[in-house]
Amino acid sequence: MACKADVVIEWMSPIPIPTSNNPGFAAILKPSLPLHGPSHMRHLSVPKKETAYWREELSRLGFLEKSHGIHDLNQFRGIPLNDKCPSDFSTKYEIIHLEPIVSGPKKWIERLPRELYLLHKDDWPSSFDQIGEIIVIKLSDSIANQAETIGQALLEHFPSIRLVCEDKGVKGDYRVRDLNVIASRNSNLSFDTIVRENGKMMQLDPSSVYYSPRLATERQKLSKLVKKLSKRLGKKIAICDPYAGIGPNLVNAYDKMYVNQILANDLNPQATPYLTLNLPEFSEIYCTDARDLATTLSKKYDIIFVNLPHDSISHLSELSPYLAYSQETMIVGWALSDTGVNDLITQINDQFSQDDIIDLRIDEIKSYSPSQSIYSFIIHLYLSP
Ligand SMILES: C[S@@+](CC[C@H](N)C(=O)[O-])C[C@H]1O[C@@H](n2cnc3c(N)ncnc32)[C@H](O)[C@@H]1O
The missing domain is CATH 3.30.300.110 (Met-10+ protein-like domains)
Incomplete structure (x- = not known):
């Protein structure tokens, strides 16, 4: 339904306003009227850029309805007028009738x-x-x-x-x-619901497969790591998440410019349909213990993701079979610890005592409880055959 406009007459400022900051004297603009629902309340439709001026001016005149919100009308804004505003009040801008925006509690x-x-x-x-x-x-x-x-x-x-x-x-x-x-x-x-994470969409059921939005910011960095490794290796790379859940690490990491192989696995059988929905069609999807899968693999991967916070570190040594030999590879994961960074460094080094750790980065993400924190770790490895 089109909004009804009152008769427009020339704006007479009750106090003199300098021409430079008095939009009332600018070229007369008549906004095209927006379509809206039931007409209830008078609003002054002003150009977007003049909203602050008119809001202040109406407030000064005592005509602003302060308990209602301002309508967004694309290039214009509808400022609510109260009952004190006379029926013959007019400016060069139109008065239109809109449903009032009743602002509710903030919290x-x-x-x-x-x-x-x-x-x-x-x-x-x-x-x-x-x-x-x-x-x-x-x-x-x-x-x-x-x-x-x-x-x-x-x-x-x-x-x-x-x-x-x-x-x-x-x-x-x-x-x-x-x-x-x-x-x-x-x-x-x-x-069943859909989440948007870093511009990517995923389908999930949080009651049947693990998902937490709390590591979304962490996952944002995965695509950069993938891109950098792909460039360093000079090829499209293979990525793998043996504990994939509904696949947020892989979804965030995947970029068709840099990735040409994906493996996703999760012990939970209910994860499989969501991985199928969320990952590219060429992905290989399994449902078994990640350590058992490691012993039967026919392909190798350039990056693996490990998010099993209570056991990430203790599983690491059994995950080497996922990784390619004689080149740089990466393990990116998250682990809970109550003994801190130095202890994590020692534990990770112990897990790869036979291999060459090129670089190891550990960051505390946040404390989980008074004694425990969650850490992210990035291990750059060079595995010999
Ligand atoms: C903390 S969740 C992480 C899921 C996903 N990577 C994410 O970040 O949202 C750990 C996942 O590992 C799976 N899992 C636990 N033990 C496993 C194992 N031995 N092998 C494979 N998956 C396992 C669980 O079913 C769960 O989905």
Whole structure:
């Protein structure tokens, strides 16, 4: 439905405004009217660049509706006018009727009943993970019985969220997240969702295969490492993730300019369909123990990714068969440690005592608990046959 424009008459400034900063005296511009829903409230439609000026001017006149937001009308902005603004008020710009943008609370916790909020003031979670359309949130014991209210507040606050789940931790060999649904939109309880990570899309179900958005920034660096190694070796390279989950390392690392072989493996059978969906068609996909697969491989790889934080280091020595001989190769991984960088260096060197480590880089990413941190490691190796 087209918006209705009031009659436009010349703007009469109540106070003199210097011509240079008084857009009211600039060339008369009539914006083409945008199409919008039900007409409810008068808005002054001004060129985008003049928004700040007109907002201030309307505020000074007492005509600005401060509790409502400003409409984005492409090259124009619709500034809400209040009831004090006379019906014959006009400027060289049009007054159009738009649905008011009612700005809600800034934080989701402001949507909780006030008394409840105050009762547990220090216990409300300050962060949560968003996985596609799903929010995954940890609840302390003191507020666990408010799960439904919390879920509804989050759904109300984040219109793109469809499911809110309590995170009961990562469990078992498959490191799968135990999720308890606490609220859903339109009764859609499916855990299947799509995440966008560093411009790439992946399909997943966080209740059946491990996925965490927390290492997304770390994964961003993988494509650069791949590109650099490919250039150093002067060829397209083969990349491999023996503990692939739904494949975020490989998805981030893959670039058709630099990669021509992919192997993805995960012990969890539920990972296979997601790896098939998320990786290029030429990828080889397996479902077995990474160490067993190492003994049956017919191909070799230039980079392998290892994200099995509790056991990454202890698995390393059994992963050498994945790597190509007589050239530079890389192992890129993440490990948990409570003894720090120096101890990790010693452990990694011990695992490759027979081989030539060209370079080893270890960085602390963040602390996991008071005693433990997660570290990233990049090992440049030269393996002799
Ligand atoms: C922490 S998750 C990492 C998944 C993925 N690389 C990522 O970063 O999202 C570890 C994965 O290793 C798989 N896994 C555990 N032990 C394994 C093993 N011995 N061989 C192959 N995969 C294993 C689990 O099923 C899980 O998907």
